[in-house]
Amino acid sequence: LAKTTQPISMDSYEGQEVNITCSHNNIATNDYITWYQQFPSQGPRFIIQGYKTKVTNEVASLFIPADRKSSTLSLPRVSLSDTAVYYCLVGEREYGNKLVFGAGTILRVKS
Amino acid sequence: DTAVSQTPKYLVTQMGNDKSIKCEQNLGHDTMYWYKQDSKKFLKIMFSYNNKELIINETVPNRFSPKSPDKAHLNLHINSLELGDSAVYFCASSPGVTNYNEQFFGPGTRLTVL
Numbered sequence A: 001l002a003k004t005t006q007p008i009s010m011d012s013y014e015g016q017e018v019n020i021t022c023s024h025n026n027i028a029t030n031d032y033i034t035w036y037q038q039f040p041s042q043g044p045r046f047i048i049q050g051y052k053t054k055v056t057n058e059v060a061s062l063f064i065p066a067d068r069k070s071s072t073l074s075l076p077r078v079s080l081s082d083t084a085v086y087y088c089l090v091g092e093r094e095y096g097n098k099l100v101f102g103a104g105t106i107l108r109v110k111s
Numbered sequence B: 001d002t003a004v005s006q007t008p009k010y011l012v013t014q015m016g017n018d019k020s021i022k023c024e025q026n027l028g029h030d031t032m033y034w035y036k037q038d039s040k041k042f043l044k045i046m047f048s049y050n051n052k053e054l055i056i057n058e059t060v061p062n063r064f065s066p067k068s069p070d071k072a073h074l075n076l077h078i079n080s081l082e083l084g085d086s087a088v089y090f091c092a093s094s095p096g097v098t099n100y101n102e103q104f105f106g107p108g109t110r111l112t113v114l
Helices: none
Strands: A009-013 A018-023 A031-038 A045-050 A053-056 A061-064 A070-075 A084-092 A105-110 B004-007 B010-013 B019-025 B031-037 B043-050 B053-057 B064-070 B073-078 B087-094 B109-113
Touching (some): A018 A105, A031 A061, B004 B087, B031 B073, B073 B087
Parallel strands (some): A009 A105, B010 B109
Antiparallel strands (some): A031 A084, A053 A061, A061 A070, A084 A105, B004 B019, B031 B087, B043 B053, B064 B073, B087 B109
16 A cells, blocks of 8 residues: 655645645555545545546545656645545555554644 | 434443443445544554455454344354453545545544443
8 A cells, every 4th residue: 555645734724725745656556545624523534546647526626647656735825614634545446454543634724 | 314324433441341232334335344543543443344254354362253144244252351442433435445545534433341
């Protein structure tokens, strides 16, 4: 399983764009990248998933360079309610086990 | 309507006791999971069932026994509880077994072993 590395924490202000980068140097050919968001006292919630290039949904964008050794979650114009822990998860497209979420990135949005 | 529900939300018990956590999903998903989240926020999969069949069984002590009476339910029974079992346990479900599928998590059960 490809190991992921994320910053432990980030601070931002309301209205700013936040980019959280995840490193996954030994990502395998079949691995894809998924991001989850977790609020205190809640379970993680799926945000976005991608395999290469750029993926965008109503919540975020995910940028994946050609070598796929890293990925960047982009949150446009964050608000206080975006304060949460963000997990990068790299896993095989096919059935696989050993799903281990890392420590995640604590994002604190200030007013 | 709650998609993935767990009971109880909090569980405080003494070492050596046996306890169960129940999980139900109303999403019609085929696959369900149990995760353990420790104090450092690492989330690690413990078990996964697909259509009531065990498909993932990580290196979890055999004091932990999952049971899936039907594909909408996955319960976790823990025997002889130890201090190190204190954590938040999350149930999750997904449409299928591949990791490509989005997982939906329950609210968690905070287990404290005294």
